[in-house]
Amino acid sequence: MTPQAGFMVVAPLTRGRESAVRELLAGMNFEPGRCNPLNSLVPFGRLERLHFARIVVLDDQTLDDISAYGRPREDYPLSVAFLGDFDGDYDSFLKELVAMAGSGLRQIFANCSGFSPGCDLLDWLKSHEQRPATYYANWRGRTVRQCREEAALRRALVDHLQQNPEVASLAAPELRVRLREFVRAEQAADRLTLTPEAPTPFGWRLRNTLHAIFAVPVLAVELLAWGVAALFLLRAREKSDPVIAPRPDPELAARLFALEDHEIKNQFSAIGSLKPGIFRRWTLTVLLAAIDYTARHVYVRGRLARVHTIHFARWVFLDGKKRLFFASNYDGSLESYMDDFINKVAFGLNVVFTNGIGYPRTRWLFLDGAKDEQTFKYYIRRHELATEVWYDGHAGLTALDMQRNTVVRKGMETGPMTNQEADEWAALL
Amino acid sequence: MKEVDFSDVQGMARFGFSHLAECHYLLLRVRNPDAAREWLAAAPVTTAAARKPPPANALQVAFTCAGLRALGVGEEVMAGFSAEFLAGMAGDASRSRRLGDLGENAPENWYWGAPGYRLDALVILMTSHEELAAWKRTVCSGRWEDGFEVLETLTTSDLDGREPFGFIDGISQPVIDWDRRRNVAKDQLDYSNVVSLGELLLGYPNEYGKYTDRPLIDPPAGGASVLHAAEEVPGKRDLGKNGTYLVFRTLEQDVTGFWSFLRHATGSPEAAIRLAEKMVGRTYDKGAPLAPESANAIEGVEAKAGGPENQFTYDADPRGTGCPIAAHIRRANPRNADLAGRPEGLLARVWNLLGGGPKGFQVDVIASTRFHRILRRGREYGQTVAPALAMTGQGVPEPRGLHFICLNANISRQFEFVQNAWIMSGKFSGLPDESDPLLGPVGNQFSMPRQSQCPVRITGLPRFVTVRGGAYLFLPGLRALRYIARAASTVSSQS
Structure with a gap:
């Protein structure tokens, strides 16, 4: 941190x-x-x-x-x-x-x-x-870099859902799995960066x-x-x-x-x-x-x-x-x-x-x-x-935007979630 | 507590006069101040005193600050009015930014009220069917011709309680505490639809238990003795007493654009109606709220035979799966209380104040509603287009929309706050970049939360409503009207 x-x-x-x-x-x-x-x-x-x-x-x-x-x-x-x-x-x-x-x-x-x-x-x-x-x-x-990267992440996810209605219609748990695959691919292609937290x-x-x-x-x-x-x-x-x-x-x-x-x-x-x-x-x-x-x-x-x-x-x-x-x-x-x-x-x-x-x-x-x-x-x-x-340094983002984006990112990086957790997570997209 | 002198209040503060279906708004400029004052002194202005049967016609008069100056109200008196009223709705770029009056909505593009358009007064004429011409002849007589130039006559239509998009309008209104029984000393734990009289009329305590600033005058200053005494400042006369600020905006609605966009976005007329309902937050046919009915009684909401039109809050729909968070009625009146989670007892309240209340994203993020209520009194103009016809892109292309009028005692805390922080804000309640889907193009999107899925998001949302004019006016009490009608003699007797 x-x-x-x-x-x-x-x-x-x-x-x-x-x-x-x-x-x-x-x-x-x-x-x-x-x-x-x-x-x-x-x-x-x-x-x-x-x-x-x-x-x-x-x-x-x-x-x-x-x-x-x-x-x-x-x-x-x-x-x-x-x-x-x-x-x-x-x-x-x-x-x-x-x-x-x-x-x-x-x-x-x-x-x-x-x-x-x-x-x-x-x-x-x-x-x-x-x-x-x-x-x-x-x-x-919460660093400036984190604010920017997480805002970019959420934007990419929302765009992806907009372009892929079949993904957007999935139930929350499957949706999260599919989006994680998407994020990994984007990271691999250097289109998204999510810098790990520093010690x-x-x-x-x-x-x-x-x-x-x-x-x-x-x-x-x-x-x-x-x-x-x-x-x-x-x-x-x-x-x-x-x-x-x-x-x-x-x-x-x-x-x-x-x-x-x-x-x-x-x-x-x-x-x-x-x-x-x-x-x-x-x-x-x-x-x-x-x-x-x-x-x-x-x-x-x-x-x-x-x-x-x-x-x-x-x-x-x-x-x-x-x-x-x-x-x-x-x-x-x-x-x-x-x-x-x-x-x-x-x-x-x-x-x-x-x-x-x-x-x-x-x-x-x-x-x-x-x-x-x-x-x-x-x-x-x-x-x-x-x-x-x-x-x-992060014009256009409110404190709540940043908070939401961090939760969205966590959902892309953490392991299993209960169905209810996944529902709450999907609601933020 | 002194009773309200209804005969000193202009009628529209208490009544909507919906039985008077015909209505014209006359936008006036003072031609000859003496003649204008003479007309005013004799004008049959309708009061808020209850009449049986209700009056067959009505006349209301309001002024901009330019108008009060033109009629001779002195600068030392003018300085007592609020800064927003003195600056005017189109007065500075910063206000336009806050109100969302940018781009097409910018004051430079308005039909009336643009910078440089000197509006002095507003006269509202209301009658039952086909009586308007006669009433106008009666009212606009005497020194009227010499006194005023009519800049514009804004006509209205009776669309049977619906606004041009087709939804029932004006369902939710605050109940004014005319009996002055409301106690605001404590935190309000429940949403109430009753607001203090001082939120509507100047000269009475507001939701903070305080008197909103307004011009108070020393009695000897000629003519001021006609005014009521100020309740809280001994020795002063109250020019604001029983008066209120009237916010006027002409909002043009693109009805064909609205319905054809929704039809296109959803694929069927039925789905278009459902989407429109989500945008509004109420059903199309009956105006029933999409949020679930509340089991608890709500102060100021009466059980109605027609259905639970206002018997709800959003407590049971926190995520907006019933009524989307971005929906129009949820923004215009979020129906919350002072503290989240109803903390009972002193300790629980203190803990809540220190931040120990309910936790979570989007919890306790909306300002307490009771400080931000307005009383709406607008009327529609232009003819309606049935949604089915509008969806095909047809319908007579004529201007139609709403002459939005609201009354409030503090323009910046009430109208401007609602418009800025709730209606036009892309960030209302923690939303990401989407404003009121009906009124604002901010973000050009509208999202509808669903159970167990990500929200449905409508993108490319165009602007359906365009601001065509606007002004801040002062709707004085009857005694204040008499004072204004005498303002010139005041000035001359002082000099």
Whole structure:
């Protein structure tokens, strides 16, 4: 099994270089929202381990919100973030990235302060890495190659059935036998490839197991200590924290709209400031660690709680935990994504985002909050960032498509099935 | 809980007026705002108050945002309407992508409502047989001529409850909780056909127990005192109260194309009918659902003598061997509840929320239905062609189809969601690239699951329905109409 991981390079732009960078980034797209996978700067499409990537200017529209707490606006430097999700280990992927797109990346980061043309790009990228506090992947071990090969397999099977009605009319068990013969023949003729699963890297497995075990007592103690403090500190804050969620600015909304729904998947990037004070920072640190634990050890097979549409997501602290960045890749439109949030995992969003300035009022961290549907949607839109460049390594495939295709493939590779199993398998064709 | 003032609600929010078989839709542009307002102030708009006998004619009036502006509604008031209404159905490319209005369906190709086509208002006239001309003379009098330019008169036909393909239409409608008894505080474990009043009318709590945003006005702002007070914001007057958004789309149906394709694809007229039934999800003759009848009572579904038309969910047909998952009625109303598997008790619910509910591919993948219901009020146009004739490729080639109208309080969460995530999505419920077989050409295929075999897949499916026009309108309450009719005096008294 090849595990998935992410990278995220964040670097402040040199003053006055914002429009130059935006222009450069716009040149990587066919049109806003549609990235050219073989653009000359970063030809994402050539990176065969890359699931998703995006480049986004962290242009926070909500920096004035902190005045609700009587504090002055913080003038963070405008930064550019380059992040993505890939198969395998970090070091080798970054090496590949630099080899494939070194000159283009230099062109982009030349607009960042502290970047000198003579520097070692790999070192520079690594030194600007921002590790996520929480990282989620839809299906651990499912590689880009696997997604593509299994999609091709299913397409070949469906076409074969279409051209051979006598096969399509067979009962499920016989059908499976016949299709297996077909697949073997196609593989032999090199028209289909189904790469076997790679062995799980020993180091990764060891680290993961140790984390699964030893993070539990640490988290338990932290959660307990925090829980006791929260009993005294939480409700008073929840009752008085201001909600800041006016209707989104129509121009910003239109700019975000233009980037969406070019294919079945979409990206979402957002940023916001934490509520001031050590309690909120502590709360968020502990809870994101707890959620990260579940994402690492529990939600590794297609669902984050009840939500099945998120491919990759991450929460990242910025600026000494004063700000939080969120990024995800999901199926469907933002409206349906937000509805999933509200109706299925409001509690999960609440515990995290209620620590951000302006979030709809929660009760005991878990309750209400996102259930104030319209206010929540305004809040989301208001914190959203216009993602200049977004690449999807398996455009057109939803998480459920990938899940189905994997089951279809298993039916071609595993041994005997009961009749009922065969029926369920045949239904997926 | 305050009772609903039916005399402040336009009638079509409560009644379909199916006894008024004749109906014209007048698409209007304001010529002279003063004259238009004067006409409005005197217009005999039909209300939702029950009348015995039912009215012999009806008049309904709705406005686009251009129309409200033309009549003098101020920008600070306009800003309170929803973003979708303000942008319009054809307002931006992103919306068209989401609605599936691409290619032939793209707004640039519409007969009416295309970008640049300034539609201000919609007047709906309904009467019993052969009374329409007289009713039109009555309604379109006074300052009408000075006030409005009629851009288009969209006529309708009474096809005896069937849509042009021949199926019975409008069988499933949500039941509106007019008595305001519905409690939405808890997760709903069972599918209910009853939805909160606030899903239909503005000014009332919706399925989240919240009030949908709409223009609220400070009372001194001239003319606003005519409006109802906002229920949840003290001191404000509610322009949205008892009003709703009206979504209008002219959907042309290629009836000969439909039946001749099915005839060709299946080889016999009988099989063509069976395939059409699979595409719709109901039988041709009676409109009986293909999904098995549900043994449990469904709130808001009355036992009918004619058969179990709505006494079903898809719980007993999870794989779609009865009613295909891609079928039209299964997409338009998936009839599910908030949580899969009916978890009872707090612990079971928490476990379910954390992801411990029923497992499996395509399990718990559809959004909860109750947040995405619409009330349909459309009518057909053009003449019908019998399937047998249509299958031979004959039939008078004239435009025919459906003037689709639906009412909802939140266009993006209701109409647009249903259209985007359910009807036009190639990925509804985990399907691989096939949209509604009737309404969308996405994927050009339709699959029918079978027991113990792979699904039957119809490929090369052409587009049978083409969007020919559309707009988002606001169907105001009667007091709001009076406010709009006075909007100019409002503006002048403010300045």
